[in-house]
Amino acid sequence: RKEVEQDPGPFNVPEGATVAFNCTYSNSASQSFFWYRQDCRKEPKLLMSVYSSGNEDGRFTAQLNRASQYISLLIRDSKLSDSATYLCVVNGNDYKLSFGAGTTVTVRA
Amino acid sequence: EAGVTQFPSHSVIEKGQTVTLRCDPISGHDNLYWYRRVMGKEIKFLLHFVKESKQDESGMPNNRFLAERTGGTYSTLKVQPAELEDSGVYFCASSHGSPGELFFGEGSRLTVL
16 A cells, blocks of 8 residues: 555646645654645656644645545645645655656646 | 756666666755655655665665665665666655655656667
């Protein structure tokens, strides 16, 4: 079983739409959680950390459900520039990060 | 401030040859990581340096891979001899503290023919 599983998508949405997707993780001892964004053939970049109480950063909202071991990301008012692959990332009590394979989002005009 | 830089951006070699990848982390970042993405798979951890010390190399695939970080600045990852399954994108990342807040380089794409 993979440590982090994501729906690969793609999610094709029009500008202005809301898109949401989840990931699940297998290690119940995981301590911290993140969403990274990766543009085609570029490096991953930290989008936001995910806190237990849920958190928002502009149009992006992240939620964590420890009981069910899943993390979600919601993007409101989608922009063309939001088109990317979103990587769900989980960290145990060490310095190793476990990455999901990514969810591809395409925002169309 | 310069980000994490990696060289070369792309390397094409034949099976059995040797390749050395280099990473220059962000200045002042003690933590340096190597990750790898094989085509169609997720990004996987290879190893972690704190300054010049290897903290965790549990992700290194086998003894054909050797990473160094002499002097605690730049790091090299050598693959010798390269095999076909070593093809992929090798990412270097650095951080000041938090293990989840990494700054990645653009990666070195390795193709082994």
